[in-house]
Amino acid sequence: MSNAPIDLTGKVAVVTGSGRGLGLAYATALAKAGAAVVVNDLDEAVAEQAAKTITEAGGRAVAEAVAVGTTEAAERLVNRAVEAFGRLDILVTNAGILRDKVLWKMTDEDFDAVIGVHLKGTFTLARAAAVRLREQGEGGSLILVGSPAGQRGNFGQTNYAAAKAGIAAMTRTWSMELGRAGITVNAIVPVAATAMTETIPAFAPYIEALGRGESFPDFLRKGEGFGTPEDCAALIPFLASDAARDVTGQCIGIGGDKLALWSHPQEASVAYADGGWTPDGIAATWHTSVGREPQSVGIPAPKFPEA
DSSP, rough: OOOOOOOOOOEEEEETSSSSSSHHOOOOOHHHOOEEEEEEEESHHHHHHHHHHHHHTEEEEEEEOHHHHHBBHHHHHHHHHHHHHHHOEEEEEEEOOOOOGGGOOOOHHHHHHHIIIIIIHHHHHHHHHHHHHHTTTSSSHHHHHOOHHHHHTTTTBBHHHHHHHHHHHHHHHHHHGGGTTTEEEEEEEEOOOOOTTTTTTHHHHHHHHTTTOOOOOOOOISSSSSOOHHHTTTHHHHHHSGTTTTOOEEEEEEEEEEEOOOOOOOOOOOOOOOTTOOHHHHHHHGGGGTTTTTTSSSSSOOOOOOO
């Protein structure tokens, strides 16, 4: 095991939704490791400011303001990397939106908007990147952004959970398809203090305290795996580096002091019936065979110390 620092000098990355929050932390971490970065945001001023912040700190970055989701946007971002820095090596698909509502109140527009940005956006970007990386013939890294909601479901997030579950499935599929070309494909499952998590009442006071310069307590950083965007960003340079050339097809959680490998779905229990199953046969044995220990759903509620 090498103790040499991660060095991405000469590598070029595209990070979507990187004008602020987690995306900016990812782009900054890549730049600090030596990579040149295309910063992307829907707001041109935000993207330009993020790129300026990176370059003023000694990194290399350019901005490209475009809404992800379409083939045209994906190709524009890949082309920007090639035009500015001569190549592409790393793609981080961070851009996303939320339109949370329960099933019976969710509109077609709510559903399509989230699926369009998260799921189709990841697909179009990965496809454009894969074409370029295969042409270059030197491998590369696709780092897709998942969520605990995609792993376990989450109340009020039909669209978001479905998109993130799809991203996990695409990660496994693309790792097989692109392996021969030396391209790794992994999904990260970050948990951090963001504008979104600040809206969760249980976390709000701790995030407000963080803004005042206070640190998160251990029960959050370790017990909940909840920290800052910078905590999550540590995983990105690793997955983009030679140290992770044998890491592919994985969903990896990170947050606070916690690093975790998520399991892939697999059969939890099985039962057999000679000649096949009938409805009555399933009913008679369900609760004493495969249904004896049903799988749980939803993101576990945070456990806070008693006052």
